[in-house]
Amino acid sequence: MSLVRRVLDSSALYRLIALAIFATIWQLATLSHKSMLIPTFTDTMAAIPKLLIPGYSGDESAKLWDALYQSNGALLIGFAISVALGVPFGLLIGRFRTIERFANLYISILLVTPMAAVIPLLVMSLGVRDGAMPTRVILIVLFAIVMLIVNSRAGIRQIDPSLIEMARCFGAGELSIWRRILLPGSLPAIMTGVRLGLGRAITGMVIIELLFIAVGLGNLIQKYDAQLDGARLYALIIIVVFEALVLIQAVRWLERRVTPWRKTTSFGR
Amino acid sequence: MIEIKGVSKAFPGRKGSEPVQALKDVDLIVRDNEFLTVLGPSGCGKTTLLRVIAGLVPHDTGTVLVDGKPVTGPGPERAMVFQSFALMPWDNVLTNVAFGLEMQGVDKKTRELKALELIEMVGLGGFEKRLPGELSGGMQQRVGLARALAVSPKVLLMDEPFGALDEQTRRLLQEELLRIWEATRTTVVFITHSMEEAVLLGDRVVLMRPRPGRIDQILDIPMTRPRSTHLDSVESSGEFTAMVGLLWNNLRAMHSDVRRARQAGQAAATKP
Amino acid sequence: MATVAPTPARVASPGFISRLEAWPTVTSFIVLVGGWELIGRSLNQPFFPPLSSVLNELAINQAEIMAALGTSLTNLVLGFIVSVVFGVGLGLLMGAFRKLDAALDIYINALLTAPSLVFAPIFFAIWGLERWSIVAVIFMYSTWIMVVNTVTAVRTVSPEMLEMGRAFNAPRIKTWTRIVLPAATPLIMAGIRLATGRAVKGMLNGEMFIAIVGLGKLVKDGSGRFDASLVLAILVVIIVVAFIALWVVGWVDARLTRWLPKTSR
Ligand SMILES: Nc1ncnc2c1ncn2[C@@H]1O[C@H](COP(=O)(O)OP(=O)(O)OP(=O)(O)O)[C@@H](O)[C@H]1O
Ligand SMILES: [Mg+2]
Numbered sequence: 140m141s142l143v144r145r146v147l148d149s150s151a152l153y154r155l156i157a158l159a160i161f162a163t164i165w166q167l168a169t170l171s172h173k174s175m176l177i178p179t180f181t182d183t184m185a186a187i188p189k190l191l192i193p194g195y196s197g198d199e200s201a202k203l204w205d206a207l208y209q210s211n212g213a214l215l216i217g218f219a220i221s222v223a224l225g226v227p228f229g230l231l232i233g234r235f236r237t238i239e240r241f242a243n244l245y246i247s248i249l250l251v252t253p254m255a256a257v258i259p260l261l262v263m264s265l266g267v268r269d270g271a272m273p274t275r276v277i278l279i280v281l282f283a284i285v286m287l288i289v290n291s292r293a294g295i296r297q298i299d300p301s302l303i304e305m306a307r308c309f310g311a312g313e314l315s316i317w318r319r320i321l322l323p324g325s326l327p328a329i330m331t332g333v334r335l336g337l338g339r340a341i342t343g344m345v346i347i348e349l350l351f352i353a354v355g356l357g358n359l360i361q362k363y364d365a366q367l368d369g370a371r372l373y374a375l376i377i378i379v380v381f382e383a384l385v386l387i388q389a390v391r392w393l394e395r396r397v398t399p400w401r402k403t404t405s406f407g408r
Numbered sequence: 409m410i411e412i413k414g415v416s417k418a419f420p421g422r423k424g425s426e427p428v429q430a431l432k433d434v435d436l437i438v439r440d441n442e443f444l445t446v447l448g449p450s451g452c453g454k455t456t457l458l459r460v461i462a463g464l465v466p467h468d469t470g471t472v473l474v475d476g477k478p479v480t481g482p483g484p485e486r487a488m489v490f491q492s493f494a495l496m497p498w499d500n501v502l503t504n505v506a507f508g509l510e511m512q513g514v515d516k517k518t519r520e521l522k523a524l525e526l527i528e529m530v531g532l533g534g535f536e537k538r539l540p541g542e543l544s545g546g547m548q549q550r551v552g553l554a555r556a557l558a559v560s561p562k563v564l565l566m567d568e569p570f571g572a573l574d575e576q577t578r579r580l581l582q583e584e585l586l587r588i589w590e591a592t593r594t595t596v597v598f599i600t601h602s603m604e605e606a607v608l609l610g611d612r613v614v615l616m617r618p619r620p621g622r623i624d625q626i627l628d629i630p631m632t633r634p635r636s637t638h639l640d641s642v643e644s645s646g647e648f649t650a651m652v653g654l655l656w657n658n659l660r661a662m663h664s665d666v667r668r669a670r671q672a673g674q675a676a677a678t679k680p
Numbered sequence: 681m682a683t684v685a686p687t688p689a690r691v692a693s694p695g696f697i698s699r700l701e702a703w704p705t706v707t708s709f710i711v712l713v714g715g716w717e718l719i720g721r722s723l724n725q726p727f728f729p730p731l732s733s734v735l736n737e738l739a740i741n742q743a744e745i746m747a748a749l750g751t752s753l754t755n756l757v758l759g760f761i762v763s764v765v766f767g768v769g770l771g772l773l774m775g776a777f778r779k780l781d782a783a784l785d786i787y788i789n790a791l792l793t794a795p796s797l798v799f800a801p802i803f804f805a806i807w808g809l810e811r812w813s814i815v816a817v818i819f820m821y822s823t824w825i826m827v828v829n830t831v832t833a834v835r836t837v838s839p840e841m842l843e844m845g846r847a848f849n850a851p852r853i854k855t856w857t858r859i860v861l862p863a864a865t866p867l868i869m870a871g872i873r874l875a876t877g878r879a880v881k882g883m884l885n886g887e888m889f890i891a892i893v894g895l896g897k898l899v900k901d902g903s904g905r906f907d908a909s910l911v912l913a914i915l916v917v918i919i920v921v922a923f924i925a926l927w928v929v930g931w932v933d934a935r936l937t938r939w940l941p942k943t944s945r
Contacts, residue, residue: 153783161787176805240704244712251922253881255888256915259903264727307464308482309508309559320506323498342795349797350889364801372801378438378795387793400498400539 178369184373193206203378204358210344211353213272217279218340225284226329229291234321239292242278253345257281258351271352275344282343283336289333292296327401330394334387341383409593410438410461410563415470417456429620430456431467436614436623438563438575441593445600445610449662453621454599461597462488484512486670487561491568493548495540501527501551501657502536508559519558526554529588535599553585563595571601579639584611586636603655607631607648613655617662618670619669624658627651702733721937731907734916737909745898745917752894753921755811756883759818767823768868769828775864776856792824804890808869814886814893821882822875830870835862869933876929880922 146152166180189196190203232239236340257276265274298321308315348357354381363372395401417431430453438444446454459465460472472479474486487508495504502523503510509519527536530550540548550595556564570578583645586609587597600606606613610629617624629651635642643647713731720730738745748764774781796817803816837860845855887896893916902910 150782150785154786157783174805176801192652219482241708244705244708247923248919250882251877251919251926252915253884255728255881255885255898256911256918258910259899260727260908262727263903263906263908295804299492299494301490301492301494302496303486303492305463306507307486308486310484310511310579315511319510320496323496323845323864326498337791341793342797345795345799346885350885360798360801364497369805376798376801379798380790383793383795398498400541 140282170259174367174369176204176367177199178373182370182374182379186370187377190374190378194277196273206355206359207382210348210357213275213279213355214340214344214350216272217276217343218278218283218337219286219341221283221336222333223278224280225287225333226291228320229329229332230295232288232296233292233325246285249281250289252276255313255346255350258347271354273316275347275352277356278347279340279343282346283340286339287329289312290328290335291325294328295321297328298324303391317362327394327398328397330390334390334394337382337386337390345379409440409473409475410436410597411455411471412461413462413471413473413564415457415472417453417460417465417467417469418562419435419612422601431460432507432622433618434470434623436626438597439594440595441485443589443596443598443609443611444614444615445598445606445612446614447600447603447606448616448624449493449618449659449666450601450622451621452616452618453617455567456601456621458488458565460598461563462486462565469580470647484508484559486654487556487559487564489552489556489564489566489569491548493540493545493572495548495551495555497540500537500539501532501543501661504540504551505554512559513665523558526558527551529557530551531552539650544577546581546650549573549581550584553581553588556571557588557594561594563597566596566598568599568601572606573653578605583636585609586634586639590634590636597671603652603659604643606655607651608642615655618666627654660678704732726906727908733909734912737907738913738916740915741898741910743819745914748894748898749917749921752883752887752896755814755887755894756879756921758811758926759815760822760879761881762815763819763823763879764817764872765796767826767871767875768830770823771827771868771871772834774827774831775834775860776942779894780803785830785831787826791820792828794817797889800886800890805833809891811891813890815885816942817886817890818879818882818905821885825874825894826868830864830868830876833867833871834860836867866933866937867928869936873926873929873933876925877922880918880925884918 162180169177169179189199193200193201193204231408232242239366261274261278262271265271265277302324303316304321306320309337311319344355345360348355349360350357356375360372360379363369363375415431415434416429418427418429422585423429434453434457436457446457447593456465460467461474461478461479463483463486468559472484480486496507498505505523505527506519509522514522527533530553532547532550532554533548535543540551543551548574552569573581585655587590598606598609600609607629613627615624615627616622630647631642631645642668716731718730720733721726770784774784799820800813803813803930807813807816841859841863842855845859850858882895884896884899887894888900889896892900895918898914899911902908902914
């Protein structure tokens with residue numbers, strides 16, 4: 140009885156049902172309307188191991204892993220730079236309102252600017268030679284940094300002011316206040332920023348490669364698209380989405396590790 | 409001893425409105441080893457007065473002396489207990505209690521020893537590794553109290569420390585505070601909204617009135633010490649009831665003054 | 681409990697339009713304009729023209745830009761309306777039915793975090809170069825954040841309020857219209873605000889990558905000719921469009937959530 144209950148209550152069951160429904164619709168729709176570009180669900184699933192497992196289907200997986208390596212290299216460096224610059228800047232404007240008042244306009248512009256329109260300019264000025272590593276890194280920074288700035292700022296702002304007052308009361312100077320109150324207090328929001336920023340960095344990585352600098356994963360997507368190889372194209376898209384999810388889950392895990400005092404969210408009771 | 413002479417403090421009002429006179433010409437002497445309670449309607453400047461003594465906000469005019477030295481900022485001889493507890497959620501009880509000593513540069517071993525002693529004193533022995541989020545409100549305020557006591561202050565400043573607690577927990581903590589105070593005799597300035605609490609705990613009650621915030625009168629509380637051992641009989645004594653009645657009469661008069669002033673203001677505003 | 685509980689996006693909500701203060705903003709604006717002009721002139725590089733030549737370009741191509749703007753705005757408005765209806769609607773349903781939420785939450789999160797542009801080939805395959813391809817890209821960019829915020833908004837309505845409704849015997853429909861929806865509005869609007877910025881980006885990306893039309897086409901043309909002035913001119917137009925769109929949403933938000941205390945904005 141209780142086992143039945145538990146199965147009925149578990150999200151996993153409903154997730155699986157949703158997936159099954161989706162897959163069935165996909166399969167039936169593609170079987171009834173044959174299209175060059177949209178493969179069946181089963182074909183797509185069959186293509187995933189071909190792309191992923193070395194030696195499973197010729198040297199195909201080598202291409203994928205090469206692409207993953209190339210794309211993620213720029214992602215890693217670009218994202219690290221974004222964190223290193225964005226977090227301190229966000230914290231600073233969160234603490235010192237005067238700086239913030241003047242920075243707000245630029246942050247707003249950065250938030251709404253579609254990077255896709257900026258990419259051509261940067262490509263023009265920085266060039267695309269040798270896989271264009273620096274260009275890609277700079278673009279990824281532009282994509283990700285604003286999330287880190289905005290969330291770090293919010294992190295400082297939502298700190299209970301009575302904690303700062305308390306620290307001052309016990310004789311803490313600005314340095315101690317930063318070390319003992321502001322940094323730990325804003326850590327949860329900083330981690331949210333890291334997670335959202337990582338999402339943006341991945342988006343940036345794919346857009347850049349897809350639209351402007353044909354290397355890595357984007358290049359591979361374009362190639363399968365041009366070859367009208369639907370199964371591989373969609374298998375690859377699923378792999379990219381999956382990578383994004385894995386990375387973001389990793390950040391969530393880290394988030395829980397570094398902020399153990401945060402109450403576990405009551406969401407989704 | 410705390411000597412407050414002619415202290416005024418105004419806050420800039422919101423855009424377009426007048427500045428708020430939170431304190432006006434306040435004179436007050438807090439004697440050594442005294443338990444002084446401060447009572448008054450909301451917005452009469454109680455918190456502001458306490459923050460001025462703590463050195464958290466500068467006052468506009470007048471002088472505030474603690475043991476003869478003018479207050480220019482927070483100092484180690486004054487410690488504060490906050491209504492919202494103000495515990496660091498990321499640090500355990502031990503680290504929270506040791507915070508004041510840490511800020512004074514006391515080495516880790518010494519400060520943790522001292523902190524443990526106080527955790528024991530406020531009845532939290534065994535909880536030193538817990539995070540504040542895992543404690544009840546009453547326990548959290550015990551941590552707040554221990555943290556303030558850990559720096560061995562000459563003056564303990566408390567702003568409605570039990571205001572956020574339920575009646576029963578408040579009662580336990582009042583008893584605890586009195587017990588500790590009777591043992592240490594630290595000078596205490598204790599703000600409260602509760603007439604009963606003001607009488608139960610204090611040697612004297614300062615009654616404040618609003619707009620502008622100022623001292624209305626200071627009343628001596630006749631009940632003898634120590635009280636912590638028999639709070640119930642203190643509360644059922646005639647002296648206690650008379651004192652609370654007196655305070656309520658004063659406060660009720662203040663409230664109707666405020667209402668009359670507001671109505672007068674409204675009438676003036678509606679006139680063409 | 682749920683490991684992939686969607687995150688309410690309040691933290692990063694760009695409610696910045698209301699946060700821009702007059703004098704510092706004017707100062708920053710002057711610095712931006714002046715700095716751009718000066719750096720552009722002294723750099724003297726084709727890829728970073730001074731502001732004056734960008735504005736000049738804007739004037740020269742006025743007719744063409746206005747036409748493209750019309751096309752793009754139509755795409756944007758269509759896509760955004762579809763997204764709001766679907767996003768808020770699905771969010772409300774998921775908020776109301778726990779099992780639906782359990783079934784869909786991880787997929788919604790996957791769609792939210794995945795680079796939306798990778799779905800472009802799918803739309804291209806279905807609609808080809810038609811307008812609906814772009815509408816679909818805008819949809820992919822802006823819908824999921826609204827779903828996530830709406831679910832959270834519904835779930836975080838205070839239990840006391842719901843209990844109050846029950847105590848007064850409010851029928852389910854009334855509970856929704858009088859309690860849940862009003863209480864959820866601030867967070868839902870925060871989601872819509874975030875979605876606005878994303879929709880503008882979706883519009884441009886869709887126009888640059890799938891069906892080459894509107895402002896996206898001009899950017900693509902400009903960069904193809906290495907004409908940085910034109911690209912920057914379009915960029916300025918897009919930023920202005922985004923600011924106006926955000927201002928409109930902010931205005932609606934302020935009207936709908938008048939009852940909120942100022943400090944929690
Ligand atoms: N930082 C501040 N800025 C502007 N006005 C303030 C500030 N702090 C206090 N005030 C104003 O000063 C007056 C006195 O405030 P205070 O907090 O000292 O009152 P209080 O007696 O502690 O009230 P309560 O009993 O509600 O805690 C109030 O009118 C309040 O609005
Ligand atoms: Mg107060």
